[in-house]
Amino acid sequence: MSAYTINAFEFCRLAESATGTTPVAELPRLCADVHDNKGELTWSFQGGRHSEGLAQLSLAVSGEVSLVCQRCLTPFNQSINAHSRLVLVADEEQAEEVEQRLDDENLDVIVGSAVMDLLVLVEDEALLSLPLSPRHDVCPKGAQAVGDSKRESPFAVLKKLKE
């Protein structure tokens, strides 16, 4: 548990906010996916309410990490600039029901808790914002860039991975 553990429902009810900067080196799952542990992520959370009265957490993560290009195998800096709106519910059953009812691809429904670690959410957001097949727009040797295919909602991808 990190110093950034919150009661997510209270955080939203009281419309609290939190910001911070965390070195990539302190995020082990992210470290495993990047070329080196240099750099840091700046993040912010804002608690609030969805129009239906549900707890809603807005999250922004930005920074830069080093990835290895899959085409020329040299490292390059990848900017992270990710935003999410998370609707918090009590359990998986409610998550499914709310997700279907809201049917809003701009937000993700997750199970909240009284002991949520903000850094876990930051790390998830950063990981899911990384390209599946990292590569330079234009490799230093001058190879042609290949267009990225459309990405799914990061939390939808995460959910599939957990299933």
Ligand SMILES: [Zn+2]
């Ligand atoms: Zn390259």
